[in-house]
Structure formats: C-alpha cells, structure tokens
Amino acid sequence: MIDENLARLLRAAGLRWQPASGDTFAVDRPDMAGEHFTVSEMTIEPHHFDTGTILGFNGTTEWALDSLAVEDALWIPREDQLRELLGGAFRHLARTPDGYRVTIVVADQERYFEEPDAATAYAQALLALIGAAVV
Known part of the structure; x- marks a missing residue:
C-alpha cells in the first residue's frame, strides 16, 4: 500500500x-x-x-x-488500480534485489521506477506519466 x-x-x-x-x-x-x-x-x-x-x-x-x-x-489506490491507471504506457513489473521495478513508456522512451514495494513503484510511474501529459 x-x-x-x-x-x-x-x-x-x-x-x-x-x-x-x-x-x-x-x-x-x-x-x-x-x-x-x-x-x-x-x-x-x-x-x-x-x-x-x-x-x-x-x-x-x-x-x-x-x-x-x-x-x-x-x-489510497491499490496496486491493481495504479497499474490499470497506467494504461497502455505500462510495460512490465519486475522483481529486483531490493524490491520492484515498473517500466513504462513515456514519449517513446522507456522509464524505470524502482521501489521497495510494487504499489509505490506503480505510483511513482503514474506521477511521471501524469506529469508528462501536462507538459
């Protein structure tokens, strides 16, 4: 969470x-x-x-x-809700030695967000996606 x-x-x-x-x-x-x-x-x-x-x-x-x-x-959105909100920008979730990495595509470039838990990685990715949409 x-x-x-x-x-x-x-x-x-x-x-x-x-x-x-x-x-x-x-x-x-x-x-x-x-x-x-x-x-x-x-x-x-x-x-x-x-x-x-x-x-x-x-x-x-x-x-x-x-x-x-x-x-x-x-x-306080759940992990599944955050993943759904990423929509087509979401590429994958991967386990890392320290937690999880979420990969999204923004403006034709892959971006990575690593956090100790998957929900936080999804949320950070969503913040970046929303920010890119505003620019």
Missing part, C-alpha cells in the same frame, strides 16, 4: 477518485494520520448527489461520523 504522502502527490497531480466498494481511503486531517478505511456497502457507502459525493458511515459506532465529503477523503 502506498503511503499518504504519495497519495497526496497523486491527488495534487490531478488523479480523481470515484469511490467504489473495496477502495481504501484516509480522512485527510493531521489528527487522523494513519487511520485507513475501506468503502463497503455494509459500513461505508458512497452516495452520489448533484452537489458531490458523500461517504456515508452506516451504523459505525466506533467513530462518531455520519458522513464525509469525498473532497475531505484521501484515496
């Missing part, structure tokens, strides 16, 4: 979230750092309105929160 700082960088780069069952998120406040939640129809369900998306907390007694605007949530 990527860390919250990397998730913030992805959001700042323009990555947008459409909440779906199984997604992980954090409440983006310093006093909630490290607390992660999972969208599930049983407990946390996205409600879509014309004014925006609200995450409804259904029957949760351990936390006094009824709902949360999606803008106040920090999506």
